[in-house]
Amino acid sequence: MPAKKNATARPFYGMPVLDIVDDTVYNIFNIRCTILCYEDGIFAMEFHLTIAALSGETRALELEKSRLYDVIILGGGPAALTAAVYCMRKGVSTGLITMDFGGQVAETSSVENYMGYKYIEGIDLVDKFREQVRQFPIGISEGRKIAAISDGAIKHTTLDDGSVYQSRTLIIATGKSWRRLNVPGEREFTGRGVAYCATCDAPLFSGKRVIVVGGGNSGIEAAIDLARVAEQVTVMQFLSQLTADTILVEKLRQYPNVDFLYEHEITEIKGAQAVESVTVKNRQSEETRDIPASGIFIEIGLLPNSDFSRGVLEHNENNEIIVDCACHTSCPGIFAAGDVTSVPYKQIIIAAGEGAKAALSACDYIAKIHD
Ligand SMILES: Cc1cc2nc3c(=O)[nH]c(=O)nc-3n(C[C@H](O)[C@H](O)[C@H](O)COP(=O)(O)OP(=O)(O)OC[C@H]3O[C@@H](n4cnc5c(N)ncnc54)[C@H](O)[C@@H]3O)c2cc1C
Numbered sequence: 001m002p003a004k005k006n007a008t009a010r011p012f013y014g015m016p017v018l019d020i021v022d023d024t025v026y027n028i029f030n031i032r033c034t035i036l037c038y039e040d041g042i043f044a045m046e047f048h049l050t051i052a053a054l055s056g057e058t059r060a061l062e063l064e065k066s067r068l069y070d071v072i073i074l075g076g077g078p079a080a081l082t083a084a085v086y087c088m089r090k091g092v093s094t095g096l097i098t099m100d101f102g103g104q105v106a107e108t109s110s111v112e113n114y115m116g117y118k119y120i121e122g123i124d125l126v127d128k129f130r131e132q133v134r135q136f137p138i139g140i141s142e143g144r145k146i147a148a149i150s151d152g153a154i155k156h157t158t159l160d161d162g163s164v165y166q167s168r169t170l171i172i173a174t175g176k177s178w179r180r181l182n183v184p185g186e187r188e189f190t191g192r193g194v195a196y197c198a199t200c201d202a203p204l205f206s207g208k209r210v211i212v213v214g215g216g217n218s219g220i221e222a223a224i225d226l227a228r229v230a231e232q233v234t235v236m237q238f239l240s241q242l243t244a245d246t247i248l249v250e251k252l253r254q255y256p257n258v259d260f261l262y263e264h265e266i267t268e269i270k271g272a273q274a275v276e277s278v279t280v281k282n283r284q285s286e287e288t289r290d291i292p293a294s295g296i297f298i299e300i301g302l303l304p305n306s307d308f309s310r311g312v313l314e315h316n317e318n319n320e321i322i323v324d325c326a327c328h329t330s331c332p333g334i335f336a337a338g339d340v341t342s343v344p345y346k347q348i349i350i351a352a353g354e355g356a357k358a359a360l361s362a363c364d365y366i367a368k369i370h371d
Contacts, residue, residue, distance in 0.1 A: 057131075063139035068166045069095045070366050071359070072157055074146050075173035075305075077103025078348045079338025079355035081129040083171045086359030088136035092366055095139040095165060097146060097157060102126030103175045104302075104339070105348060109199045114348050122199075125348075141165070146174070146308050151331045168369060169362040172309060172321060172329070172336040173355055176302035176346070181213065185269030186298070193275025194296050198222035201297075205230050210295035211278060213266060215242035219299035220252050226297065227255035234291070236261045236280065269296055304340045316342050327358035335362050 071087050073080045076098030087094040100106065108122035117125070134140075145160040149170060157165045178196035180186060186194055195201040198212075198221070206229040212222050215237030221244075226233045233255070235242075240262050242249055252258055261280070267288060268279040277290045304320045306313075314322045314330035321329055321336040323343060329336050337358035338351035 058134040059137045060134040060140050061137055063095045063097065063141040063165060065163060065165060067093070067095075067139070068154065068168065069093045069139065070167065071095070071169050071171060071362050072097060072155070072165055072167035073171045073173060074098070074149075074157065075103065075175060075338070075340075076101045076142070077173060077175045077338060077351060078105060078129065079173035079175070079340075079351040079358070080171070081133050082352040082355035083173060083337060083359040083362075084133045084138055085136070086356050087171075087363065088133075088138055090359070090363045092363055093139075094136075095141070095167065096133070097141045097144065097159065097165065099143065099145055101130045101142065105129075107197045107199055111348065148308050149312055149334075151312055151334060153333075155333065169333045169335065169365055171327075171355075171358045171362055172306075172313075172334065172340060173338045173351070173358070174305040174308075175339040175351070176304050178298065179301045179303045181266060181298055181300065183266055183268055185271070185275075189269055189271060189275045189296075192273065193271060193294055194269060194298065196298055198225040198297055198299070201295075202226050202229055205295040207231050208294040209292060210234070210297060211236055211266075211291065211293045212297045212299055214299035214301070215239065215244060215260075216299070216301070217244045217248060218301065219297075220244035220248040222297050222299045223258060224248070224252050224255070226295075227252065227258050230295070231257065233258045234261055234293070235259070236264050236266065238265055238283070239263065266296070302339070302346075306340050318342075326361045327354060328361060333362075333365055335365075 070092035072095040073083050074097050080096060080098065084094060084096050105122045106126050111120050111122055111125055112118065114125065146157060147160045148158040150156040155167050155170045202225045205226060208230055209232045210226050210230045211234045212219050212226065213236050215235060219235060223233050223235050235258065263283045264280045265283060266278050267281050269275055270277050275294060275296055277292045278296060279288055279290050281288045306315060306319055306321050309321060312331060313334060316322050320342045321340055323329055323336050323341045327335045327337050335358040337354035339346045343354055
């Protein structure tokens with residue numbers, strides 16, 4: 001094997017490995033794969049294993065159904081985890097309910113704009129956030145989805161298994177999730193050819209033919225990741241031109257295995273066990289045809305995870321929770337932070353800052369109740 005110093009390393013693949021015990025999902029460990037490209041053209045893959053349960057001291061507890069918490073934080077991304085640290089340091093009883101730790105950061109290969117780190121991989125930053133939170137005796141429920149919330153002096157949070165938790169205040173920090181195409185075959189083949197995160201899933205399509213839906217920054221970044229491993233990448237754009245930054249488009253155009261299909265849309269995703277082809281429609285001529293493909297990457301933006309608060313809180317036209325500059329929502333005692341809110345510029349550092357602000361506002365509210 002050539003000397004490592006002659007290699008360029010590209011962190012490519014990070015994913016949490018989950019196990020389900022007694023119907024509860026546990027994050028057992030994270031695997032990260034780095035692709036090393038040596039000067040003489042040889043490729044190698046390095047695997048890094050982080051055992052989540054063993055990393056750092058933990059005093060975190062199970063979230064208790066019978067307890068009335070001062071604050072329950074909804075979400076596990078940078079906004080929620082920062083809010084958790086602020087609440088615990090303020091000494092208020094705190095619970096946290098999340099599907100997973102890390103949110104979108106866990107799907108980000110490299111972060112170069114979070115202060116304190118010139119460069120850090122997304123999953124490493126998540127590990128640091130999680131470790132910082134778990135040093136406190138905070139009640140945590142991980143792996144369950146929030147189905148509904150209620151307002152009033154005591155707030156109730158209902159999960160998808162019907163369990164209900166109570167708190168004096170809520171901080172909603174449930175971020176955003178990938179937008180879906182909503183065409184036949186999409187749900188059926190998710191995880192069997194339909195993917196949303198090229199950072200996570202590109203290596204699974206090595207040597208295969210893939211289609212990337214979306215010509216914005218996310219689509220072009222995904223296409224660049226895929227062009228390095230796939231046999232052929234087709235970028236399909238709804239509009240007559242790409243909307244991504246020029247620098248990204250120029251980078252993508254350097255790959256000979258990439259072509260572009262403008263003013264087209266997918267109408268159906270087909271296959272037997274996994275994706276085999278897609279039906280596409282020319283938006284000008286309305287003609288349809290099938291294109292063979294093993295992978296479809298849907299990169300058409302993100303939607304706020306706010307449905308469970310519809311009817312309780314005011315949302316804007318994008319379904320984001322409307323907040324003021326101190327993270328108050330339309331409901332007393334309910335605060336919101338990060339990408340799920342109407343605050344502009346969706347970034348890790350902004351979500352973390354908003355999480356801190358929401359926590360301080362919630363603590364002020366609790367102090368006033370106790371007065
Ligand atoms: C591919 C990609 C690359 C990015 N790169 C950068 C970058 O380099 N620098 C940067 O600053 N920003 C980057 N961003 C943006 C950044 O990641 C987000 O702005 C940030 O993560 C928002 O944090 P958040 O805590 O508000 O929400 P999220 O990170 O979206 O976290 C939301 C959390 O809530 C949980 N959740 C959601 N709904 C429910 C529910 N119903 N029940 C239970 N739990 C739920 C989720 O599981 C998740 O843990 C990137 C985003 C993406 C997608």
